[in-house]
Amino acid sequence: MDSEKPIGLVLLNMGGPDSLEAVEPFLYNLFSDRDLIQLPLGALLQKPFARMISHFRAKHVAENYRNIGGASPLLHWTGRQAEGIARELGEAFRPYVAMRYWHPTAEETLRRMAADGIERAVVVSMYPHYTGATTGSSVKDFRRTASRVYPELTFSVVEQWYDWPAYLDALAHQVNEGLNQFHELMRDGVQIFFSAHALPQKFIDRGDPYLEHVMETVRGVMERVGERPWHIGFQSRSGPVKWMEPGTEEVLDQLASDGHEAVLMVPISFVSDHIETLQEIDVEYRDHAHGRGIRSFGRSPSLNDHPLFISAMADLVRSNLEDGA
Incomplete structure (x- = not known):
């Protein structure tokens, strides 16, 4: 140093696409990656399938990006x-x-x-x-x-760095900021709902540690937030494969069925705002929750460039260097 x-x-x-015109080529690059999505019929047909799927999905996805500013x-x-x-x-x-x-x-x-x-x-x-x-x-x-x-x-x-203490501190701070959005008279009844990006179940079955890491993060955050009811679900599930469960919509349905009227969404696998927070959570899941009878729906602020998060990541890099990297 x-x-x-x-x-x-x-x-x-x-x-992510930096314009609406970039949506289709971005999707093509994404669907071409066999580490992320293994389309049927093997690697030779991955790119032709990716080209077809990205073409057919581009219009809908572009509309979602249009809703959040066009990029x-x-x-x-x-x-x-x-x-x-x-x-x-x-x-x-x-x-x-x-x-x-x-x-x-x-x-x-x-x-x-x-x-x-x-x-x-x-x-x-x-x-x-x-x-x-x-x-x-x-x-x-x-x-x-x-x-x-x-x-x-x-x-x-x-x-x-799912269990890095300073990262957990920063995320717990954002959860508390989210709780403060609710009126103090209803704050004790707010259900904290962690939503992580889903993976196909076969990733977990083959030994991928993602679910274990997510759960460790949630436990670490809740140790800092304090004794409160919390839940977890997995979002962005699409396609015919078996996905991690439960889905975010299913958890919202259950919370509504149980009579809860206030929910704080916490995006747990994302550290900055993008389509999954600004469109999927803030629009689609909000509308879904309201339609099921959940009257108060909020989201904890994303970490983005919050000073606590920036400091946490700087400490993480220092630790990496000190370990002889």
Whole structure:
């Protein structure tokens, strides 16, 4: 850390379309990734299937992006996070972002790092909970691309941080901020509902630790928030495969059936606002909840570039460096 050479800080994330015209090619890139989605009939037909599915889904997905401003805010927030963490770490660090399914790609970022004279870097997955479908795919892509584009780069990778204490502190703070949205007379009855992105059940069955990591995060957050009723569900399920259960809609239905009228949604596997928070939770699940009789529906603020989260991630990087990375 005392070298005169700058140290790269690279945040890996999924990426999202930066315009409505980018929706279909973004979906094609996503559906082409066999680490994330294994379409039937094998690898040879993955790309033809991806082209067909992305074409047919693009119109509906583009309308969702239109509803949130016409583009994904994920690059904006991931860039802000990279800049904030690098600022906390000190002048020696240079921030970068590499997206899996849209720009800037790992190749674009690595070429920029080479041009900037970066010889050493810390690469951080912005998915707190490990699964081969997200962190695994992004890290594999970065390693593969680095070996081809910039083999001289020395880097370490932080793949998971689901139980990092300062991250749990920051998330618990956001949960309390969310609870404060409700009138004090009804706050004790608010049901805290953690919603994580679903995976096909076969990922869990093969030993993927994602569910275990998510549950550890929830337990760590609730230890900090205090004794309150909480629930967990899994969102963004689509297609004919068997998904993790229960689904977010099913949990909302059960809460309504049990007579609960106030729910706080907590997006647990996302660290910044994007389509799953701004459209799926804030619009679709809100409307679903209201339609079932849940009168008060709120969401805890996303971590985005909150100072507690930025500080937590800077400490995580320092710990990685101190461990001899």
